Amino acid sequence: MTAVRHRTTSNYPQGWSALAGLPGAAWLALFVGVPVVALVVRVVDTDSLRVLRTSVPWRIGWFTLWQALLSAVTALAVALPVTWVLARHDFRMRRTVRAIVVSGFLLPSVVVGTAFVGMLPASLQRTWIAVVVAHAWFNVAVVVRVVGARWERIDTGLTDAAALLGAAPLRRLRTVTLPLLAPALAAASALVFLFCFTSYGIVRLLGGPGRVTIESDIALRALQIGDVGAAAVLAVAQAVFLIVVATLSTTIGPRIVRGVALPRIAARRIGIGAARRPRIAKMIVAVTLVVVCAPLVTLVVGSLRVGSAWSLGGWRSVFGGETLRGSVDVIAAVSTSARVAVVALVIALVLGACTAFAAVHGGHRGRIGDSLVLVPLALSPVTVGLGIIVAFGPNAGNLRASWWIVPIAHSLVALPLVVRLLVPVLRAVPAGLRDAAATLGASPWRTLRSIDLALTRRALAGAGGLVVAVSVGEFGASSLLTRRGAETIPVAIARLMARTGDVLRTQAFVMSTLLAVLCIAAMILVERGDAAR
């Protein structure tokens, strides 16, 4: 079955798409292009490159590389059994189980880090094991989504045919299922690797001072040591490495892992009761649910315990306006995050909608713009933050000291995601509807409002939810750009977790619980918008 493709020739006046593409392009040029150039100039201009002559960055780079590889392998190992159950079996609450399993990825990294601090025994904290376990947990959702989408399209008849040709279950897995899954396995591994390579929040909370990745070292050098030049060198080196890996995985990758086209519709699922090994499938679901929910339960439990006693003290101290020594103003942090999210929402949604319009109706140039808008994804949030610090310092209007810089940074992180969500929805609007509106006397403006905007309303709401979720959970850029006293919630959580004291720690759990609820609520909006496709 092939998807219906609608004609996307624009019905709008020439020049509209170019005009719509301008604001997004200008925004990216100013807040991504200029900072990237500033970082490169900083690297070339100073003797910052000396940092590469020491062994420290190479040691950190080696740790970053192997922990990302190990995290990707672990995530695959943990996620594949439940991916199999969800792709191949039907059972009551299947959709709910899937939603719970993929919910981990919706949570901000700082929240996940806090949850694992609460869950792991003291002997495992500040070790590479803690980092890898949290990364694997975080990325189970990526594997379930990416691999599951392909697995459910593999006809069960293929493994049946292999069985009747004498292949035992393991051989069927090795010779039929895995080769057909290969492109999805490669894509999921690459994604998880890239996420874990640039992971910051989890490494900062769980790795401690001994386990530093390139990303956390950039932040450490820029924030605490004040060696912005060395941080810039590492940021540029990391960006180059990421671009090379991403390019290789999209160019050479498909040649190595050649995938065959599969039907677009899902294959028949069997009832879990009728499965050949129903007990194994049920056990996998149960164990996975426990593994996925344990950190979330830990957050709630952690928010209700002060020291070793059950107490509502954490919640009271957060909402009672009580400011403890060494604490952060929690209410102020919530209010800052809310204001930042609203501003980031307006910027990312307006620019994202305009850019998506240009991408769909702008022909060849639109498609180039559609690709360019992905550039911020290739830069880690910490690099975005560092670039802004270097580019907009005291010599350039000191914009970095302004409150606005945080929502601007969040808008850069969210913009590619908004465009990616809106473009397919806009593209799916049949051109015939615009033709019909035009023949009924509608002006281009009216057609835009009554056809395109009306049909993408739910997707826009979903994109809005995505921006809010990204903004309230964003930690990398915020930790570099937030001024003391104006912390966002994730920055406040990280500061609380760095302090000693039972109530402060409980406050961090309270805020993490609140943030988790907020992000899940925002992402429910996104799922609804996604369904609008």
Added chain:
Amino acid sequence: MLHVESLRTRHDGRDLFTNLTLHIATGERVALLGPSGSGKTTLLRIIAGLEAAEAGRVVINERDVTNVAPHVRGVGMVFQDNQLFPHLDVAANVGYGEAVHRLSRHERDRVVADMLELVGLQGFAGRDVTTLSGGEAKRVALARTLAPRPAVLLLDEPLTGLDVALHDRLLADVRSVLAARRTTTLLVTHDPAEAAAVADRVVLLADIANVARS
């Protein structure tokens, strides 16, 4: 020899058929006729071990295989939609069963060449199976199933969906291939002409079982 005794199966909470009994002698070709949705494919899947029956037993060459896993039953099946492995070429598809049974590369190549010759597809060994026509794909599926010499061959509406000219040509080929191999065969179809052309004996599902009314 295939012997199916007192089979009962349910689908969507109702009995599809009960008390189904069928005996096929070694080397005999039997066609089973029945309307769509009457449970013909389900019967084949139960014989192959891909589905479990509510009751009854399946015996192949004097061995009760009711609870035996499909990969060690010695049953071959040509699926309605072929189920060729899309990531393997024609030769690897036809030689899959031989590879499972650890035949040497040389032996496997010989079997594949023989089978392709049997179904009239010499020179197709290196072809990508996703580029085959409907008739070619059906021949590859037949060759793949026959290659490991199964004790029982099951054919699930093997000629459905082909145009008339191709259907008639392939029907003649299937008949001659099955006659040459003398494999114990059960073919299910809703086409009486096809059943009569391929089989030594034609049975109606309603005559060998209590079939639920749809």
